Amino acid sequence: MFxxxxxxxxxxxxxxxxxxxxxxxxxxxxxxYAIMANEVSIxxxxxxxxxxxYILEQGxxxxxxxxxxxxxxxxxxxxxxxxxxxxxxxxxxxxVGRSVLMKMILFTMFFSGGTIPTYLVVKxxxxxxxxxxxxxxxAVWTMDLIVMISFYQSxxxxxxxxxxxxxxxxxxxxxxxxxxxxxASIASIALFYFMGHWNSYFLPMLYLFDQKKxxxxxxxxxxxxxxxxxxxxASVLAETALTPTGVKNATxxxxxxxxxxxxxxxx
Amino acid sequence: MLVxxxxxxxxxxxxxxxxxAIAFKxxxxxxxxxxxxxAGLKHFEKFFSNADVWRLTFNTLRLGVLxxxxxxxxxxxxxxxxxxxxxxxxxxxxxxxSYLPSFLSLVIICSIFxxxxxxxxxxxxxxxxxxxxxxxxxxxxxxxxxxxxxxxLWGGLGSGAIVYLAALSGVDQNLYEAAKLDGCSRIKMxxxxxxxxxMPTIVTMFLLRVGNIxxxxxxxxxxxxxxxxxxxxxxxxSYVYRVGITNKSYSFGSAVGLxxxxxxxxxLIAANKICERATGSSLW
Numbered sequence: 001m002f003x004x005x006x007x008x009x010x011x012x013x014x015x016x017x018x019x020x021x022x023x024x025x026x027x028x029x030x031x032x033y034a035i036m037a038n039e040v041s042i043x044x045x046x047x048x049x050x051x052x053x054y055i056l057e058q059g060x061x062x063x064x065x066x067x068x069x070x071x072x073x074x075x076x077x078x079x080x081x082x083x084x085x086x087x088x089x090x091x092x093x094x095x096v097g098r099s100v101l102m103k104m105i106l107f108t109m110f111f112s113g114g115t116i117p118t119y120l121v122v123k124x125x126x127x128x129x130x131x132x133x134x135x136x137x138x139a140v141w142t143m144d145l146i147v148m149i150s151f152y153q154s155x156x157x158x159x160x161x162x163x164x165x166x167x168x169x170x171x172x173x174x175x176x177x178x179x180x181x182x183x184a185s186i187a188s189i190a191l192f193y194f195m196g197h198w199n200s201y202f203l204p205m206l207y208l209f210d211q212k213k214x215x216x217x218x219x220x221x222x223x224x225x226x227x228x229x230x231x232x233x234a235s236v237l238a239e240t241a242l243t244p245t246g247v248k249n250a251t252x253x254x255x256x257x258x259x260x261x262x263x264x265x266x267x
Numbered sequence: 268m269l270v271x272x273x274x275x276x277x278x279x280x281x282x283x284x285x286x287x288a289i290a291f292k293x294x295x296x297x298x299x300x301x302x303x304x305x306a307g308l309k310h311f312e313k314f315f316s317n318a319d320v321w322r323l324t325f326n327t328l329r330l331g332v333l334x335x336x337x338x339x340x341x342x343x344x345x346x347x348x349x350x351x352x353x354x355x356x357x358x359x360x361x362x363x364x365s366y367l368p369s370f371l372s373l374v375i376i377c378s379i380f381x382x383x384x385x386x387x388x389x390x391x392x393x394x395x396x397x398x399x400x401x402x403x404x405x406x407x408x409x410x411x412x413x414x415x416x417x418x419x420l421w422g423g424l425g426s427g428a429i430v431y432l433a434a435l436s437g438v439d440q441n442l443y444e445a446a447k448l449d450g451c452s453r454i455k456m457x458x459x460x461x462x463x464x465x466m467p468t469i470v471t472m473f474l475l476r477v478g479n480i481x482x483x484x485x486x487x488x489x490x491x492x493x494x495x496x497x498x499x500x501x502x503x504x505s506y507v508y509r510v511g512i513t514n515k516s517y518s519f520g521s522a523v524g525l526x527x528x529x530x531x532x533x534x535l536i537a538a539n540k541i542c543e544r545a546t547g548s549s550l551w
Contacts, residue, residue: 002453006351013345014364017421020379021367023389038387086272101269105276111532113283114524115504116511120289121282124299137279140272170268199372202486206512217374221490224378245382252375259370266370267363 021256028052028250035246051250061219061251068198068215068255075135075197080190082139087148088178109142119206133207134197141196144189151185152178191266198258216255223248290522303518310522319506324481327502327527331480333412338419338427339476343469345424346431347461351453362432365425373422377490380418381405408499415491415500434468435461470548477538482531503527 022042027035031046039045055061089095090102112118118137127133155178163173179186201217208214214222285300290310292303314320345365352358368376382388384404391401404410442460451459462469485504492500503523511520535550543549 002351003353006348007357009348010352010357010361013424014361017368017425018364020383020421021371024379024382038392082272082275085268089268101273104281108276108280110535111284111528112280113285113287114521114528115507116517116520116524117283117286117289118279119512120286120294120300120517121279125278136275139275139279145272174268195370199370201372201374202484202489217372220374220378224374224381224490248378252378255372255375263367263370267366 024249024252025256027246028253030246032244032246035244051244051246054244054247055250055254061216061247061254063212064214064216064219065254067213068217071131071134071204071215072194072197074131076190076193078135078139079141079144079193080186083141083145083148083189084179084182084186085174086140087145088152088174090145091149091152093153105142105145115206122207128207129209129213131213134200134203137203138196141193144192147189148182148185151182155181187265191262194262195259198255216251220248220251220255223251287521287525289518290525292518294518294521306518310519311526313519314523314526319501322498323501323503323506326499327481327483327504330412330415330502331483333416334419334483335476335480337416338423339473341420342424342427343431343465346428346435347457349428350432350435350461351457362425365428367425368422369426371422373487373490376418376422377487380414380421380491384410384414406493406495408496411492411496411499415487418487418491430472431465431468434465438464466546467548470542470546471550474535474539474542474550478531478535481534482527 019042023040026040026042026044028051029044029047029049030040031048031050034040034045090098092098095101113121122128122133122137127136159177159181160173163177168176199217201215201221204215204218205221208218289300289303291305291307292300293306293309294300294303298304349358349361349365352361384390386401386403390404395401402410404414438461442464443456446456446460481503483502483504485502485508488500488502488505489508492505504527507520507524507527510516511524539549539551
C-alpha cells in the first residue's frame with residue numbers, strides 16, 4: 001500500500017515533468033495546420049521538418065546558434081583554464097597569505113556589488129557589446145573553484161614532490177601531473193560552466209546591443225516577447241503571424257539538443 | 268599562476284563593491300565612478316519617497332516567502348519519497364526524468380509555461396473539455412504567482428532534491444533495520460529516522476536560501492511578467508533593472524540594489540542566530 005502511493009506520486013510527477021518537453025518536441029515536428037487546430041499532443045501530427053527548414057532559410061536563428069556555440073566554447077575554455085590555474089596554487093597549504101585570500105574569495109559568495117556596479121565596470125573597461133563581456137565578468141565561479149581546490153588537496157603531495165625532484169617547473173607540474181590527475185573533476189566543472197553559458201540569457205541581454213550578436217536564448221526571448229500580453233483573440237492571431245508556434249518550438253528543440261547530448265554525463 | 272585569477276576577483280568582484288560608492292554619488296558617464304560628485308543620501312530618500320516602494324517590497328517578500336514555504340518543504344518531501352523507492356531501476360528513472368528540466372534555460376521554461384497556460388493551451392483545453400470557460404491565465408495577476416511557483420517547482424524539484432538524497436544515502440541502514448524489527452511503520456521511520464538524520468542539511472540549505480526572500484534575482488520575473496501582471500509581478504530586482512539599466516539611472520539603481528543586499532544580509536544573520544539557538548547548527 002505504502003509503496004503503491006509512493007510510486008503513484010512519483011509517476012504523476014514524472015508525467016507532469018515529461019509532458020511539456022514531449023509536447024514542445026512534437027509541435028516542432030508537426031505541420032502548421034495540425035498546430036493551429038491544436039491537435040498535437042505528445043506525438044508529431046503530420047510529421048514535417050518545415051519549421052527547421054524555415055529556420056535555415058531565414059538565417060536569424062541559424063546565426064544565433066553559431067553565436068551561442070562560439071560564446072560557449074570560448075567561455076568554457078576560459079573558465080576551466082582560469083579555475084585550474086587558480087585552484088592549484090590555492091590548494092597548497094604553505095602558500096603565503098593563503099587564508100586571507102581564501103576568506104576574500106569566499107566573501108564574494110555572500111556579498112556582491114550587484115547588477116549595476118558590475119555593469120559599470122564592464123562599461124568602463126569598454127567591454128560592452130563584445131564577447132568578452134559575456135566571458136570575463138564570470139571567468140571563475142567560486143563554487144567550482146572550491147571544488148577544484150579540494151580535489152587538488154586530496155592528491156597525495158608525494159606525487160608533486162617526485163615531479164619537483166625530477167626538475168619539473170611549477171607549470172610543468174600543473175600540465176603533466178595536476179591536470180591529468182584531475183580530468184574527471186575538470187569534466188564536471190566544465191559541464192556546469194557549459195550549462196551556464198549555453199542557457200544564459202540575462203548577461204547577453206545586459207551586455208549585447210547588436211542583434212547580430214544575439215545568442216539563441218535572446219532570439220527565443222524576442223519570439224516570446226512578440227506574443228506576451230496576448231489576452232484577446234485578435235492578438236493571438238497576430239502572434240501566429242509574427243513567429244509561427246512551430247518555429248518557436250523548433251528553436252527550443254535546437255537549444256535542447258546539445259543539452260540532451262551532455263545530459264547522460266551529468267548523472 | 269595566481270595572477271589572472273586574483274585580477275579577476277579584484278576587477279569583477281571587488282571592483283563592483285567599491286563601485287557601490289555611486290549609490291552615494293550622481294554618476295555621470297563622462298566623469299566616471301571616481302570623479303562623479305557626491306550626492307549624500309539623495310537616492311535613498313528618493314526611493315523611500317516613491318509611492319512604489321512598499322508595493323515593490325511587499326511583492327518581493329511575498330514571492331520570497333512563498334518560494335520558501337512551498338518550494339523548500341516540497342523539495343525535501345520529494346527527496347524523502349524518492350528515497351523510499353526500493354526498486355533501483357524505478358528510482359533511477361524517476362530521478363532522470365525529474366532532473367531533466369534543471370538543464371533547460373529559463374527562457375525555455377518561460378516559453379513552455381506561457382504556452383501551457385495560454386488561451387488555447389493545454390490547460391485551457393482541459394478546462395473546456397470539463398465544461399468550464401477559458402481563463403486568461405497569462406494576463407491575470409491572480410494567477411501570476413501560481414504559475415511562477417509552479418514553474419519553479421517544475422524546473423527545480425529534481426536538482427533541489429539531490430543534496431537531500433545525498434544526505435539520506437548517508438543514513439545508517441542499521442537504524443531502519445532495528446526500527447523494522449520493533450514493528451515501526453514506514454511513515455514513522457521517515458518521521459523519526461530520515462528527517463532527523465538530514466536535519467543539519469535542511470538547516471544549512473534553509474540558511475542559504477533565507478536571505479533570498481528579499482534578494483530575488485530578476486531574470487525569471489523579467490521573462491514572465493507583462494503589462495497586465497506588472498502590479499503583482501514587479502519585484503525590487505526587476506525594478507532595479509528597468510530603472511538602472513533601461514533608463515540609465517545608475518546611481519539610483521545602485522542605491523536600491525544596495526538596500527536590497529543589506530536587508531538580505533540582516534535576514535541571513537538573524538536567521539542564523541535563531542537556528543543556532545534552536546538547533547545548534549549554524550552557517551559559521
